[in-house]
Amino acid sequence: MTLKTIYIARHGYRSNWLPTPPAHPAPPTGVNSDVPLAAHGVDQAKELAHYLISIDNQPQMIVSSPLYRCLQTSEPAADLLELPIYIDRGLSEWYKPDRDIIPEPATYDILNNFFAGKLKREWPNSVVPSLKGETEEDIFQRCKTFWPIFVQELEERFPEVETVLLVTHAATKIALGMTLLKFDNVRESLDEDGTVIRSGSCSLDKYEILEDDLGEDENGEETVLPFDQRQWKLTMNGNTEFLSAGEEMHWDFKSGFEAGSDDDIKARRKKQLEQQGVETNGDKKDGIDDKDEYEHVYVSLDVHNRNYRERHTVPNQTTLQHSGLETDKPLIKIADNVYEGTWKKSLGTELAFANETTNSKSKEGEQDAANTERVYRVTDSIDLNPIQPM
Incomplete structure (x- = not known):
């Protein structure tokens, strides 16, 4: 048989794509x-x-990067498909040479402590990244x-396997695809x-071998061209139609940063703020000045309180951060607590009373600050x- x-x-x-620490857990492997994945990533x-x-x-076989988040991503599929997870360092993350630390993945013995009974040791690393x-x-x-x-090892050891799932990282996923399709660079x-x-x-990407590369010999046995001569389509x-929130955190090599790194996340957030006209590092986005008008949008946040006998309030000075308000499940951080949100229409009528400062000209031509109160309906x-x- 042939892959x-x-x-x-x-x-x-x-x-680490969630709001700032202490929301970030330490690497389980050290x-x-x-x-690890966020709770949202586990759901994905x-x-x-x-x-x-x-x-x-x-898939008849699952092969994963040795990094914890990839094994977490592989685990639900392995459970439902009743397959073990093989590990190959050739699927590891891309780390740039100018990085302070180039991590070496945890060993099988360490990973097996977290995924006991799920991993298979008997698989050689196709390639070990520098x-x-x-x-x-x-x-x-x-x-x-x-x-x-990889393909030679798979076809020799598991001739019955025609379909495989590889779980990896953005940069590696792209590079694997571009080399499989015989492009010259990423x-x-x-x-x-x-x-x-x-x-x-x-x-999720899917590649299928062209039927022209398959044939039969005189005995009716399937034949296939050597791997370097095979053509794939x-x-x-990048299918995400099965994800409730659709596509999130797309990355490609034009980003200039390692995928999902702290620098990548900072750049994404800075770009998002600039698109919203918010100052970053003391600079304003071109074309925006103090006279520009902004739309104020008010929503109510419903925080679950398990103890209904006690009043549950959030102090006015509490820091609030948000990510992904344009998605179905935004992430909200209130003080040190992180929440996953679900949009819904408000029941009844909720009003927000906001004091806003406007500039009005006095008879003497001086600018006086006048406070006006506006009422907003929260829907x-x-x-x-x-x-x-x-």
């Missing part, structure tokens, strides 16, 4: 940057698993080297329209459920 279908998934939503992994079990061409870091050209070459070694477009491989959290690009609310620390 005919390859699924490649990116891990789910990372815990390895630098080996962060479950949604991916249910999608995979609902389709006809299901512990000095990798350039874009290096990760492209790593993935190009990975494929023939930044090329797939077509004249500028299409790129989509790499949102928990997104991308039939599913939407966000139901907040606490995210348990991992």
Whole structure:
């Protein structure tokens, strides 16, 4: 038999994508940057698993990066499909050479403490990434080297397997796809329209071998061209239709940062603030000045209180942070507590009374600050459920 279908998934939503510490749990393995998934990422992994079990061409084998978040993403699918998880360092994260620390993944024995009974030891690493870091050209070459070694090992040891699921990281997912499709680098477009491989959290790609590469010998046995001569087509690009929140945290090499790194997250948030016209580092976005008008939008936040006999209030001085208000499940941090939100329409009538300062000109031509009170009707609310620390 021949490997005919390859699924490649990116891990789910990372815990360090949540608002600032102390919301970020420490790496369970003790390895630098080996962060776990956020609760939202665990939910995404479950949604991916249910999608995979609902389709006809299901994976017969799961191979994962050794990093914790990828194993967490693999676990629900492995449970539903009743498959073990194999580990291959060739699927590891991309770390740039100028990084302060180039982490080395945890060993099988350490990982087995967290995923007991789920992992299979008997799989060699197809490629081991350099512990000095990798350039874009290096990760492209790593993935190009990975494929023939991996496929030969799989077809020799598991000749019955025709469909495999690889769980990896954004940069590696892209580089694997670009080398499989025989492009020359990770930044090329797939077509004249500028299409790129989509790499949102928990997104899924599907590659299928061209039928022209398959045949039969005189005895009716299936034949296939050597791997380096096989042609593949991308039939599913960054699919997230099975995720309740759709595509989130897409990344590609044009970002300039490592995918999901602190620098990447800071750049995303800065860009989001600039798009909203908010000052960053003391600078204002071009074209925005003090005279520009802003739209004030009010929503109510409903925080669950398990003890209904006690009054539950949030002090006025409490710090509030938010992420993903444009999504179905925004993340809200109130003081040191992190919540996952669900939008809903407010019941009854809720009003917000806001004192706003306006500038009015006196008869003497001086600018006087005048306070006016406006009343806003609140039509939407966000139901907040606490995210348990991992």
